[in-house]
Amino acid sequence: MATIKDVAKEAGVSVATVSRVLNETGYVHEDTKKMVEAAIQKLNYSPNEVARSLYKRESRLIGLLLPDITNPFFSELARGVEDVLQKQGFRLLFGNSDEDPEKEQAYIHTFIQNQVVGIVSATNPAGKINYENIAIPTVFLDRASDEEYAVYADGREGGRIAAHEMIRRGSKKITILKGPTYIRPAQDRFQGALDVLAQADVEFSVVKTDAFSYQEAQKRAKGMFDLYPDTDGIIASNDLVAAAILHEALRLGKSIPDDIQLIGFDDIPLSSLLFPSLSTIKQPVYEMGKQAAQLLLKLIKKETISEQHIQLPVQFIERQTTRKVEDDG
Amino acid sequence: MATIKDVAKEAGVSVATVSRVLNETGYVHEDTKKMVEAAIQKLNYSPNEVARSLYKRESRLIGLLLPDITNPFFSELARGVEDVLQKQGFRLLFGNSDEDPEKEQAYIHTFIQNQVVGIVSATNPAGKINYENIAIPTVFLDRASDEEYAVYADGREGGRIAAHEMIRRGSKKITILKGPTYIRPAQDRFQGALDVLAQADVEFSVVKTDAFSYQEAQKRAKGMFDLYPDTDGIIASNDLVAAAILHEALRLGKSIPDDIQLIGFDDIPLSSLLFPSLSTIKQPVYEMGKQAAQLLLKLIKKETISEQHIQLPVQFIERQTTRKVEDDG
Structure with a gap:
């Protein structure tokens, strides 16, 4: 199986450059990026290797807090979050809050003890937990207050x-x-x-x-x-x-x-x-999960963030429980 | 808020004894156990405190591997697992394998790197991953092979x-x-x-x-x-x-x-x-999740295990897609 070194050799760049491309950290020239990507494709290099090499350096854990994973809306959100983070070598610590502020607080506490580098939270009933005192990048998903980073639908x-x-x-x-x-x-x-x-x-x-x-x-x-x-x-x-x-x-x-x-x-x-x-x-549920994970990655990497709130559009899906009408636009 | 010391004082026992009752580790006399439980109830002592006090000592992380959390069967399993482990102060590292042995292997690898003390796996297509070489207590959920600890329905x-x-x-x-x-x-x-x-x-x-x-x-x-x-x-x-x-x-x-x-x-x-x-x-899905978590806790605590496989019963639920008949038993 190809290693990150093989990719670097194939692309004629350093291992650090390949790593920057893979992790979207730091500046890489667009042409260099293309060469690295071509090498990755040619060698069929698996990003799981990235996870392995990076894991040793620092915690790659992220806390995910949901009201209840058995609600299909939240399991779809979780899937979107996981799919982005998994590819970047991060792993999820996961908990159901059951809309219970005490349970939520306990989970946050253990997230911190496990040195998570970020938190995605789709909970926080009526803002009862003060996330501002938590010195860990946090993105709210579905549920937003004005002061925080958040992804939600309109x-x-x-x-x-x-x-x-x-x-x-x-x-x-x-x-x-x-x-x-x-x-x-x-x-x-x-x-x-x-x-x-x-x-x-x-x-x-x-x-x-x-x-x-x-x-x-x-x-x-x-x-x-x-x-x-x-x-x-x-x-x-x-x-x-x-x-x-x-x-x-x-x-x-x-x-x-x-x-x-x-x-x-x-x-x-x-x-x-x-x-x-x-x-x-x-609601674009899966996409909401993905964008929350992407926003969190930017926060973790201390990148510039143009929008603190990302609001995604909703749309009417016409099926059989509504009557047909002439489309009036 | 009451601490474990308050509970010990109220019950007239040592902190270690309260801890044994809470964590179901080691022998505690039935009468002592009742006194501790009464004290816990009287003081409204929250078991989350247990999590906090125990967390410092060793990893309380457990890896949970599922094919896909958006399948309601698996989110219900996950809920059963989490409800048991959360009360005992454990936290879940969670991943979807998508029935992909490479993804499964990568998750197991990072579980180990994060020093999980146990694994619950509801995956492993056709036994492609050799869990025997993993020196961490593992319980299979829903999917069993003969050599491993497993919980499944009949x-x-x-x-x-x-x-x-x-x-x-x-x-x-x-x-x-x-x-x-x-x-x-x-x-x-x-x-x-x-x-x-x-x-x-x-x-x-x-x-x-x-x-x-x-x-x-x-x-x-x-x-x-x-x-x-x-x-x-x-x-x-x-x-x-x-x-x-x-x-x-x-x-x-x-x-x-x-x-x-x-x-x-x-x-x-x-x-x-x-x-x-x-x-x-x-299938008793939630119960399967719970029993898998309980079996794993026993393995982690090196308790004697009477059955390596726990097979739970299934039952016919008569609703409206089958015709009514006289009950012939």
């Missing part, structure tokens, strides 16, 4: 799009399921939907949901149709909740999308497997 | 149950979807189904599926009904595959379970959210 616009699509496809009595108040993206999308509904000629009601889990969603779905039996459009707080609502609506013999339209949020893999398949607001 | 019995339920509920032309040959649990359940079908008065055919992913499943589902348009019973290799089959069958206007019965495998959370909800063979 939840507010997502909420607006959902409400807009609901209205233009003919729903008149709309129910919004509002996610937990302590979770900012849930509030953003709720607020976005509200922006549009408040201006429109429709009735609407708001139902609170406390958590993002399957179990919670199933419970809530049953209660919702008792409360609002004549609702004809439901904007769910995420796809898991939407799946539970869909299941319950079909169980009650309602026709979808004719009686009720339904729009989820996230576009988790499950959503296309439902029948009817779920119309939803897609 | 796949063969699961396959038998699926075939038996299919037949007694009236299917006559059964299709089995056979998972990847390099994955042992997939082969076990296939073989179990075959055991029963070979003895029964039914026709059956076998379709190969190469992977356990959503995307693969969707592709396969479309092809399957072209090949076997008059099949009236499908035993899927897992619930993801079953969900894709269900979706495609409904799209083709087939009535479920009247035209076709369908049984999955795993009982992932998605399965109860499908409509009709999916009948399946339930």
Whole structure:
């Protein structure tokens, strides 16, 4: 198997230069970079070697904190983070916080004890943990406060799009399921939907949901149709909740999308497997994970960062739980 | 906040004794244990303190290797592992292998470099990595070979149950979807189904599926009904595959379970959210993760281990994709 030395020889440069190219650290001339990349390709050099050679020098550990890995949204985020970091020779220390500030604090503590060089956090309910005192580069994922480095999707616009699509496809009595108040993206999308509904000629009601889990969603779905039996459009707080609502609506013999339209949020893999398949607001989940990892790598390498916040766009995915309309743009 | 010293004082024992109770190391008299536990409860002592005090002494890192965390089966396993280890003050170094032996090897290498004290592996395609040379306690999860410590579900019995339920509920032309040959649990359940079908008065055919992913499943589902348009019973290799089959069958206007019965495998959370909800063979996934972590802790503490292999039972979960019958036991 080719080594970093073979690559350096093939490209006619030093090992240090190859290392700089591989790790994107320091300046390398564009032509030199191309020669190194050609040599890597020619020799089929595996970046795992990089991991091995670099590991000895310093910790290559990064802490990843999620609310709950069994929620498909978070496992997809984790995948995006891991895919970038693994290629760069970093390894993930991983924990579920369960939205519990004490558990979160304990994990951060052990991350520090294990000398992680960076943290990606998709948690921090209502900013209860003060990350500012942690002298380790940290990127927030999905959940942002103004002072911190963060990658997230445009939840507010997502909420607006959902409400807009609901209205233009003919729903008149709309129910919004509002996610937990302590979770900012849930509030953003709720607020976005509200922006549009408040201006429109429709009735609407708001139902609170406390958590993002399957179990919670199933419970809530049953209660919702008792409360609002004549609702004809439901904007769910995420796809898991939407799946539970869909299941319950079909169980009650309602026709979808004719009686009720339904729009989820996230576009988790499950959503296309439902029948009817779920119309939803897609977050670029995997991409969010990737960009958070890339931003963290820049912070670790002390590179200049142009934007502290990276907001990614969302889009409406039309499937079978919304009615067809002529495209009015 | 209470410290371990406060607990020791309250219980009238030494700090070392409290530590033994908390970490389940060494012998502690049952009465002493009760006193310590009462003191812990009274003082609301947080076991996170344990993590902190123990961390300084030695590495509390454990490596967890999975094929792909975005598969809900594996994220549930991971959750079981983490919940046990977190309470005992251990932390997880985590990686996805993507069934790629090179990636697996690279992760194991860095686990060792980070001085993990144990490894839980839910991967190792066809035993390509020789774990015997790794001088670190290792427990295999879901995938076992004969020589190693392992926790898994009774796949063969699961396959038998699926075939038996299919037949007694009236299917006559059964299709089995056979998972990847390099994955042992997939082969076990296939073989179990075959055991029963070979003895029964039914026709059956076998379709190969190469992977356990959503995307693969969707592709396969479309092809399957072209090949076997008059099949009236499908035993899927897992619930993801079953969900894709269900979706495609409904799209083709087939009535479920009247035209076709369908049984999955795993009982992932998605399965109860499908409509009709999916009948399946339930693996105790979370429990498997927990027991693997507990077995690993015993290995790490050099405790006597009565069984090298822990095989957990599976059960048929009757939902709406199979027809109702009188219970004949």
